[in-house]
Amino acid sequence: MLPPVRCLTCGAPLGHLYEPFKKRVEAGEDPEKVLDDLGVKRYCCRRTLFTSIAYIEQISKYSTSRIARYKELEKGANA
Ligand SMILES: [Zn+2]
Known part of the structure; x- marks a missing residue:
């Protein structure tokens, strides 16, 4: 799955928060x-980012x- 652009439930934009969240949690x-x-205050948005x-x-x-x-590209390069 791609990173979430918006919350799946309420539609709040989350795309800009995914990378900072991921980096900080991995750290x-x-x-x-x-x-x-x-x-991120709403539990639906928290769930979307967290999961x-x-x-x-x-x-x-x-x-x-x-x-x-x-394979097509390889055939083209060999022809
Ligand atoms: Zn939400």
Whole structure:
């Protein structure tokens, strides 16, 4: 899933908060405190940020369309 652009429930913009939240939590800060510092007060928004996992980069390497495109490019380079 891509990082959330908006809260899935109330629609509040969250896209600009995902990276700072992720970096601070990975650095070892308490997620509750980080959400408070970022001004995320509603529990729906807190849930959306807290439970989002951006795994698009992990699954994109298994994309069949991407592999097919690489093969097309390789054929073009060899022709
Ligand atoms: Zn919300």
